[in-house]
Amino acid sequence: MTDTAATDRPRIEPSTRVLLHDLGIRRDRDEWIVGRMATRTFVALPAAGARAVELLGRGLSVARTAELLREETGEELDITDFVRDLAALGFVARIGDCPVPDATPPRASLPWLRPRAVRFALHPAPAVLVGVLLAAAVAVLIHRPDLVPGYRDLLWSPHGSLVLLTGAAAGWALLFAHELAHLVTARAAGVPGRMRLGTRLQFLVMQTDISGIELAPRRHRLTAYLAGIALNLSVASALVLVLAVTDTGTTAHRVLAAGLLLALLPLPFQCMVFTRTDLYFVLQDVTGCRNLYGDGRAYVRYRFRRLLRAPRPAGAGDPSVRLPPHERRAVRLYSVVLVAGTVACLAFMAAVTLPADLTLLVRAVRGLGPDQSLARTADSAAVLVTLGGVNVLWLVTRWRNRRSRRSAGVT
Template identity: 80%
Template sequence: MTGTAAEDRPRIEPSTRVLLHDLAVRRDRDEWIVGRMATRTFVAMPAAGARAVELLGQELSVSRTARMLRDETGEEFEITDFVRDLTALGFVARIGDTPVPDGEAPRASLPWLRPRHVRFALHPVLPVFAGALLAAAVAVLIRRPALLPGYRDLLWSRHGSLVLLSGAAAGWALVLAHELAHLVTARAAGVPGRIRLGTRLQFLVMQTDISGIELAPRRHRLTAYLAGIALNVSVASSMILVLALTGTGTTAHRLLSAALLLALLPLPFQLMVFTRTDLYFVLQDLTGCRNLYGDGLAYAHYVFRRALRSPRSPRSGGTGEPTRAGDPSTRLPAHERRAVRLYSVVLVVGTVVCLTFMAAVTLPADITLLVRAARALGPEHGLAANADGAAVLVTLGGVNVLWAVTRWRERRSRASAKAA
């Protein structure tokens, strides 16, 4: 922070009173989650911090807040520093008579959609309906296992371009519906939410930021995390029931089989929790971790650095036993520490396997397809060959270009956030 910026900050005296923005508070195990929904900023605090927020919210002075906390806990608290921290988080609207500049709130997707419009998404009967639909589909498959599609069902037409374009259109439509399920469920819980493109390793994904759901009851949180998976399963179940009523070998049957496979294909990806899928957030919530991915990555870096260190380096104290001073997991509660260390193994192994598969299979296959498509273009080839080549270049090439652009934007955004 520059000297000018520091001088512009309002002075905080013992008699100073602050006005807080509208904050939400929820107890979570031994801590409290305090956040501001308008800016989607949230932080975990000990009980004393939550109590300080409560007292400051009553517009008590800094000195009186400190005195009441000392009387209640028997400990001294630096409320002045605490107010500065709250100000940096954007939780303070005014210090004394001086307004605190407020940042721009993140944009929400479909801002016209109000919680009252989608309250049904949190109704307890909805999971029961989805479960009944799944049970009916499983019963049909037990009687008619031939309805379960294979990879050949994706090749429903002789024209590769038609298969590729229709598959891409249907696949992205299902992805959008998946993310809308997250958005609608979060909006029903009062969380704005925003849908945008993102990357997970080599994958281009559509993702929904539902920051703020941390303040909702657990049932609402888990419903929001699992809403996308539930939609895919419900669509697949419906397809199976409709398939049972259509004639085998008809165009409608082939199209439904292809759509069923497209609805099922994203589900195995959800098991890749090292890429922060929907099941990752369920796992993070159930383990009570604040940042399972970030803490797991930090611990993996620590283990890697320790493995490269000489056994008798200065950090080991000359005993051959490395010290634990640099272990970032030691600052975590015991239940988080165990989860983070286990997750770090999954994170490292999963990432290595994914990137190896990309280098050995996906990337060579993409390059081969793109080269073949480029060679198929030209007046010496027929109309069908040109159409197929153009479709491959537009679809496959477009996805790769979009991944590169999205990745670059993410890196630039993170760099800007660090600079700020």
Template identity: 80%
Template sequence: MTDARHHPRITPSTRILLHDLATRRDRDEWIVGRMATRTFVALPAAGARAVELLGEGLSVARTAELLRDETGEEFEISDFVGDLVALGFVARIGDRPVPDGEPPRASLPWLRPHQVRSALHPALPVFVGVLLLAAVVALIRRPEVLPGYRDLLWSPHGSLVLISAAAAGWTLVLAHELAHLVTARAAGVPGRIRLGTRLQFLVMQTDISGIELAPRRHRLTAYLAGIALNLSLASALVLTLALADTGTTTHRLLSAALLLALLPLPFQLMVFTRTDLYFVLQDLTGCRDLYGDGLAYARYVFRRGTRTGTGDPSTRLPPHERRAVRLYSLVLVVGTVACLTFMAAVTLPVEVTLLVRAARGLGPGHGLAGNADSAAVLVTLGGINVLWAVTRWRNRRSAVQS
């Protein structure tokens, strides 16, 4: 974003040149944004009309005059132009160009929308549905194909199981995020894949800011693309297992792969961590920032209970958003508390125990296999925790700097 304080004074005669902006009507508001910088804002109808008039080259005074004639209300267009400058929407004020920041980098910039347009084809969800139905039928006919947790232990060597599961798991995670990226790119949204944290979880996430301007079918397709990929892969593995001989190494590996494809899906139900289903929920409820507004309302309720609170922040929201935000705030609080409690009571003690055992298993008295097994646990499990800490610190620093 740019700082409006360092630009020419905006007067009634000022004319501006806007960057290439996109707009979409959403209920009673308009989404206006600049795809190059992935900056978007929700405006009332009068605000969207002001952007349209200013974009046509009208002066600040003429824009205010036309809006007054059309709506019967007075608008401070000079202040509005200052807001547009701060958002990075203005390319020039009068004859003076406005400095522009470096646009965010996109992942796989060589991938063009026309190359992946088929990702938004209406037949693709039908194909996923048919594949899933076929897998369900196969499971009904052969329920023994459904794997259990023991299928992950396909080798007697724990280090081999751990390393292979980590490699396969992160490969599936990358494929999941690539599905989001490809569908968003097909809709003309650049997208960027990066590491992030959700509570105690290290995650890979895809920023598809700009998808807000796409039609609803395209938005939902981009949000659900990762889940669809996991379900499609799992369905294909079920059908393969139904035809494969049991008891073989291949069968055990396929069963382990099936479990790894299914394991991320329950996590998607944890909408309080802003999973894929969270964005679907946010879109269907018409909320602008379900998580942020829900967190603000939860804080208000807590402060009200301690008699230190201010006004209810949800009252400024439209009725349909207010109801959704208040309900989501309950899910947010309960889910977060339950998740952190589980980490403190189960996950953390288990990980500490494994790391301590691995550290004690190193040394000349434990043989080559024992040392290799301990080293694998330390590198894999310890590395993930270190990566979580580094990622969380880096993202928090970036958020403060922005």
């Protein structure tokens, strides 16, 4: 049987030269991050691999590249296979005289937002402003502890439907602003970025894919990761300052207090690094890990197979031993957090969240009967739309994202 794909591939001879797409490269510890921003594809290469990319990019032939690398490293490297790997990643535009088919680049959110227009986001001034606002808010709260928010502040109106609807509207607006902060700072660093809905365990989230930020300097990377948290802290700090000059007991004061709590509520979630939150990416960057979550999951599966004495495929040993020592330590520690956090979240959902949601939904359905008052019917309808809509959206989003991963061959 003839392998059609193999016959369609351009032949790579020792004299073959390749044309690479526009690639970015950055040194990271003992490796080099090489990637193509247009397709958001990135790979970590050893020094010899990065040097091979440089030589091929300069127009040197396969044979000449191998010869120079042999002189520099003392090793015989298979540049032919290396070129094929680069082509599979979408890094090669042409091999010899043959163009290499290119994938359609993923769409960016808000493509009209140009890096030059948002360059200010990477300036130190916004970070200083956030610090000043936060310090002022803390000083006010120390002087006025009565402004510290509590859960009762969310119940700013006696009408439950009004509380739910305004809370949902404000919550989604803050969530959009949070993700927009990530997008703006990434775009300022030249990264396209894309916002979309996603799921983290039982949580429905909005997430921003800023793949490509790996090529930026560390300060820019950390700024992009922490931009959303900074946005929430800035909004909360500003609300504290406004609350301090607003008469207590007024509707305006109650609404502002509810807004303050809504701005602060997402911050504890950011500490749940086992769900790949903003702080997870900070942790991954600081520890120098390539894929902390993926490697952590692989290590957990390995430990569970050993614990259950399940049969293992040939060669399926401890996946963490292949990692550099600093990554191995981080992955093994993270795996403990991953298991403990996931179990705690799912247990909380089973014991608290799910029963509470079901109770509210059952009450809402009963409140739609013909013998109910107009106010009770409206209140029940608002609960069904708000709570039921969020759960349906979670199911649709999870199904859609899983289907997309399967189509891309990602497990």
